[in-house]
Amino acid sequence: MSTTHENKGFWHRFFFSLDHKDIGLQYLITTMFIAFFAGIFAMVFRIHLAFPDYHIPLFGIIDAKEYNILVTNHGLIMVLWLSMGILLATAGNYLIPTMLGTDDMAFPKLNKLSYWFFLLSVIILIISFFLPQKGFGGGWTLYPPLSVGDFGYNTPYKTFSDRFFSSNTFVLLAIALEFVALLMGGINFMVTLFNKRAKGMGLLQVPLLVWMIVIASILFMFSVGPLVAGTFMLLLDINAGTGFYDASRGGDPLLWEHLFWFFGHPEVYVILLPGLGILAEVITTNARKTLFGYKFILVLVLIATVLSLMVWAHHQFVAGVDPRAATVFGILTIIISLPFAGVILSFLATLWKSNLRLTLPMKWAMSAIVLFTILGGFTGLHLGAALFDMYAHDTSFVVAHFHYTLIPVVIFAGMAGFYHWFNKFSGRELNQFLGNLHFWLTFIFFNGFGIPLFLLGLAGQPRRYAGYDHIPYLSEGYLPLLREIATISAVILVLSQFIFIFNFIWSVYKGKKVTSNNPWQSTTLEWQTSSPPPHGNFEVYPVVYHGPYEYNRPGVDKDFLPQNQKI
Amino acid sequence: MNTTSLSKIAWNRIPQARFAMWTLIAGEFVIFGGLIVVYLLNRMKYPGWGEMAMHTNVVAGTINTFVLLTSSFFVVKAHEAAVKKNVEKVKFWIWLTILCALIFLGIKAYEYTHEIHLGFTLSSPALLEQGKHVETLYWALYYTMTGLHGLHVVGGALALFFVMRNVAKTKSYFHRIEAAGLYWHMVDIIWIFLFPLIYLIH
Amino acid sequence: MKIFPENVSVYGDDIDFLFWLITIVAGLATLIVLFLVIYPVLTRKKHKAKENIYVKGEGFKQLKWIYLAIFVMAVADFSFLIIESDGWIKTQETLPEKDFHVAIVGKQWLWEIIYPGPDGKLYTSDDVKKFNTMIVPQDAVIHMDLTAYDVLHSVFIPHARFKFDCLPGRKITRWVEFTKSGEYPMVCAEMCGVGHSRMVGKVVVLPQEKFEKELAKIYKK
Numbered sequence: 001m002s003t004t005h006e007n008k009g010f011w012h013r014f015f016f017s018l019d020h021k022d023i024g025l026q027y028l029i030t031t032m033f034i035a036f037f038a039g040i041f042a043m044v045f046r047i048h049l050a051f052p053d054y055h056i057p058l059f060g061i062i063d064a065k066e067y068n069i070l071v072t073n074h075g076l077i078m079v080l081w082l083s084m085g086i087l088l089a090t091a092g093n094y095l096i097p098t099m100l101g102t103d104d105m106a107f108p109k110l111n112k113l114s115y116w117f118f119l120l121s122v123i124i125l126i127i128s129f130f131l132p133q134k135g136f137g138g139g140w141t142l143y144p145p146l147s148v149g150d151f152g153y154n155t156p157y158k159t160f161s162d163r164f165f166s167s168n169t170f171v172l173l174a175i176a177l178e179f180v181a182l183l184m185g186g187i188n189f190m191v192t193l194f195n196k197r198a199k200g201m202g203l204l205q206v207p208l209l210v211w212m213i214v215i216a217s218i219l220f221m222f223s224v225g226p227l228v229a230g231t232f233m234l235l236l237d238i239n240a241g242t243g244f245y246d247a248s249r250g251g252d253p254l255l256w257e258h259l260f261w262f263f264g265h266p267e268v269y270v271i272l273l274p275g276l277g278i279l280a281e282v283i284t285t286n287a288r289k290t291l292f293g294y295k296f297i298l299v300l301v302l303i304a305t306v307l308s309l310m311v312w313a314h315h316q317f318v319a320g321v322d323p324r325a326a327t328v329f330g331i332l333t334i335i336i337s338l339p340f341a342g343v344i345l346s347f348l349a350t351l352w353k354s355n356l357r358l359t360l361p362m363k364w365a366m367s368a369i370v371l372f373t374i375l376g377g378f379t380g381l382h383l384g385a386a387l388f389d390m391y392a393h394d395t396s397f398v399v400a401h402f403h404y405t406l407i408p409v410v411i412f413a414g415m416a417g418f419y420h421w422f423n424k425f426s427g428r429e430l431n432q433f434l435g436n437l438h439f440w441l442t443f444i445f446f447n448g449f450g451i452p453l454f455l456l457g458l459a460g461q462p463r464r465y466a467g468y469d470h471i472p473y474l475s476e477g478y479l480p481l482l483r484e485i486a487t488i489s490a491v492i493l494v495l496s497q498f499i500f501i502f503n504f505i506w507s508v509y510k511g512k513k514v515t516s517n518n519p520w521q522s523t524t525l526e527w528q529t530s531s532p533p534p535h536g537n538f539e540v541y542p543v544v545y546h547g548p549y550e551y552n553r554p555g556v557d558k559d560f561l562p563q564n565q566k567i
Numbered sequence: 568m569n570t571t572s573l574s575k576i577a578w579n580r581i582p583q584a585r586f587a588m589w590t591l592i593a594g595e596f597v598i599f600g601g602l603i604v605v606y607l608l609n610r611m612k613y614p615g616w617g618e619m620a621m622h623t624n625v626v627a628g629t630i631n632t633f634v635l636l637t638s639s640f641f642v643v644k645a646h647e648a649a650v651k652k653n654v655e656k657v658k659f660w661i662w663l664t665i666l667c668a669l670i671f672l673g674i675k676a677y678e679y680t681h682e683i684h685l686g687f688t689l690s691s692p693a694l695l696e697q698g699k700h701v702e703t704l705y706w707a708l709y710y711t712m713t714g715l716h717g718l719h720v721v722g723g724a725l726a727l728f729f730v731m732r733n734v735a736k737t738k739s740y741f742h743r744i745e746a747a748g749l750y751w752h753m754v755d756i757i758w759i760f761l762f763p764l765i766y767l768i769h
Numbered sequence: 770m771k772i773f774p775e776n777v778s779v780y781g782d783d784i785d786f787l788f789w790l791i792t793i794v795a796g797l798a799t800l801i802v803l804f805l806v807i808y809p810v811l812t813r814k815k816h817k818a819k820e821n822i823y824v825k826g827e828g829f830k831q832l833k834w835i836y837l838a839i840f841v842m843a844v845a846d847f848s849f850l851i852i853e854s855d856g857w858i859k860t861q862e863t864l865p866e867k868d869f870h871v872a873i874v875g876k877q878w879l880w881e882i883i884y885p886g887p888d889g890k891l892y893t894s895d896d897v898k899k900f901n902t903m904i905v906p907q908d909a910v911i912h913m914d915l916t917a918y919d920v921l922h923s924v925f926i927p928h929a930r931f932k933f934d935c936l937p938g939r940k941i942t943r944w945v946e947f948t949k950s951g952e953y954p955m956v957c958a959e960m961c962g963v964g965h966s967r968m969v970g971k972v973v974v975l976p977q978e979k980f981e982k983e984l985a986k987i988y989k990k
Contacts, residue, residue, distance in 0.1 A: 065963045106583055139960035146920040146962055187590045195583055225597025233711060241690030242707035247938020250613060250701030253921060293826030319934045320941055323861035334846040338839050345835045346826060348805040353822050356813045366806055373802050378795035387853040388787045391930045394923060394958040458772045460927030462958040465966035473774060473954050554819045
């Protein structure tokens with residue numbers, strides 16, 4: 001690895017660079033590129049639901065088959081590529097080495113390889129849209145037997161090449177490759193945390209975000225294994241004629257559900273933990289207070305991590321598992337909500353009696369907490385009660401619930417992090433006016449989209465339907481109006497993200513140059529180097545004397561004490 | 568770039584390659600763990616599988632177990648040589664390990680051809696014709712588990728080969744022998760789990 | 770403005786009650802969370818003494834409020850669980866004595882309803898198959914055998930608050946009892962392919978005498 005700071009060409013920077021910051025940028029651009037399409041998909045199918053006769057530009061009037069493809073790929077991309085790509089890969093790559101005060105990841109080449117696998121998975125996913133099926137449309141949970149066959153597309157599989165060059169196979173291959181990419185990334189994060197901390201930095205002086213990303217990576221590794229095996233079996237079911245999920249041959253469709261949700265539920269925490277880590281950083285910096293209960297939060301998160309491997313069947317209360325097992329899973333589900341309540345309360349205790357600064361990142365962070373707790377967390381209690389879940393399962397209520405858990409974590413906390421660290425890694429400032437506009441539009445229209453969905457779900461609207469107008473009980477009263485409100489809000493929500501993209505690109509090239517290396521007056525190590533950090537991150541490698549959140553410490557003149565500064 | 572201050576940092580707290588390899592091994596065990604759980608659950612559900620398990624070649628399986636165990640011993644010897652930085656010895660023991668891997672794959676290939684000859688394949692259409700639907704699943708899992716393990720044997724042998732070649736060329740990177748060796752032990756241990764499950768329980 | 774569809778089953782009220790119970794308790798918790806977020810925003814810039822706000826949150830004394838909150842939440846959660854477990858056991862784990870038995874088979878993309886035929890027993894040669902419309906008696910315990918031919922489906926009768934998946938290769942029996950006659954939709958709630966949204970059937974609940982007449986008509990054809 002070259003240790004000189006050189007001006008690199010485009011190809012070098014975007015394809016062959018070993019620098020963690022370049023790889024972080026590659027992840028960011030790739031995920032934003034693919035998420036752009038997922039956002040467009042959401043807009044198109046929401047418009048189709050509320051205004052089925054409207055001729056959508058570029059898409060026309062979509063039919064049920066196209067609708068399924070759009071919904072499926074929206075879910076797959078948002079959950080597997082966007083969420084993990086931003087919160088694990090991008091945040092991990094940019095922030096772990098800089099926060100630990102070191103030059104790079106433990107294995108830069110492995111890091112590079114991990115990105116290449118990620119890119120390959122995205123390419124294979126894109127190819128799946130150009131195969132005879134025009135994309136996979138069996139639901140993002142890929143439940144067999146539907147995902148084994150042609151799911152009613154009238155493109156029957158006759159030969160091996162029909163089966164192999166089908167959207168089913170390619171989507172599964174893309175998922176498998178993405179898992180490989182993130183496993184490699186996770187190994188890197190873990191080794192970097194344990195081996196490459198700055199001198200003097202104890203394990204309990206590591207910023208919480210780094211811990212959260214590493215714990216999330218470990219959780220990912222332990223939960224994804226069975227699904228990797230399951231994906232392998234599903235690929236064989238499609239391509240080699242085995243019957244792992246075929247009931248007529250002794251297989252069991254429920255097996256996939258178990259393997260999938262054994263990964264799928266911890267996956268929620270894989271996404272949630274880095275989000276909480278970002279919130280911890282942004283909140284302490286802007287509240288000018290030390291984080292309340294650093295060790296307490298770590299212990300709670302570890303408890304929740306272990307518990308999260310034992311709650312998967314609450315996704316299957318009415319899917320044919322033994323109802324007595326449902327009771328056990330219901331109890332565990334309720335228990336797992338408690339540690340997260342503790343984490344959120346610790347954040348709120350950090351805010352208490354603080355001289356907080358209501359900066360843009362802080363607005364994102366506080367609204368993330370409010371939305372996640374109230375509308376994401378508390379509706380989880382409804383769904384965790386198996387009896388009510390019998391009614392609400394697979395209705396729009398569930399859709400609203402998981403959008404209220406994922407969007408506050410991925411979009412709101414993610415944006416909090418983005419607006420917080422942008423000036424560090426670009427050396428320029430974002431436009432504040434556009435930032436505020438982006439925030440308020442997102443906040444208002446996200447709720448305008450989510451709250452109607454709760455009501456629609458309570459009215460008994462099943463999810464994944466390509467239109468409801470032919471069903472009498474769903475097209476009377478205020479329900480069509482609710483769908484229209486949700487649709488218009490969703491469209492504005494997606495469109496307002498273009499403000500962000502514009503702001504991002506414009507600020508990278510034309511934004512005001514930063515005047516200070518530490519504009520937020522933050523304590524962690526990434527703020528103690530120049531903006532943007534040079535190749536190798538630090539001119540002089542820092543030595544750490546304190547924990548990460550020394551704000552307003554008695555006996556110190558300033559209201560913050562950087563980790564590498566002696567009292 | 569100020570490289571001197573970087574080297575002063577006490578950062579190789581745990582040998583890096585070994586740590587990463589243990590993490591990878593943990594991940595691999597979960598993958599095979601998933602398959603083994605699926606196998607055991609089905610095994611308890613379908614008594615007909617015992618009859619199918621009779622068709623596996625226990626002798627070949629036993630020989631293969633010994634081959635892999637021996638190869639693990641060779642890898643340990645290679646590691647010993649690597650600690651002493653003895654390139655020639657490293658090369659000798661690794662070549663023996665790779666030879667064992669080839670023998671293992673050869674015997675496995677012989678078993679596969681024999682079983683395919685009897686009509687037991689991934690999808691086993693012959694069994695389906697006899698109305699033995701559930702039994703086809705046994706062979707599907709048999710090929711999935713041993714096939715995936717076989718791929719790991721190939722991968723492990725390739726890793727050993729490239730690491731050895733690099734060590735021979737550069738006369739350094741001896742710690743990589745240990746990492747690749749750890750991976751090889753994992754391949755061995757997974758077989759120790761698979762062997763009784765597939766071959767011995769009737 | 771009504772939130773739920775009209776309830777017509779014997780256990781629907783339990784489910785609606787559970788929803789409102791959790792919503793009210795969560796609503797109280799919401800007020801607390803909102804207060805804890807908004808109050809610091811309103812009173813920012815007021816806290817001067819550093820000793821007062823440098824609190825690390827270690828040890829029982831500092832964490833006592835959080836422990837208390839978690840404890841209260843645990844109590845509330847487990848009360849929900851105890852309250853709902855009655856209903857769960859009633860609807861899922863027990864099968865009351867049946868008055869009428871019918872099989873529902875999910876199929877891309879329609880509901881196949883199998884009536885027991887004149888002998889009153891399912892899975893005999895005189896079973897009668899009908900599509901998409903299921904007639905059942907009012908105020909009677911109806912056993913439904915749920916299964917599917919091809920892919921996963923899920924029977925969802927919103928007005929009865931009933932939902933359960935239909936899986937190929939399994940026959941799962943669940944029950945429902947309607948308290949009011951009328952026509953109610955029966956939709957599919959598990960992604961089953963292109964026709965998923967067209968897989969809409971209906972349940973026709975009839976008073977006992979009318980039901981017997983209708984059933985006889987079906988059997989005659």
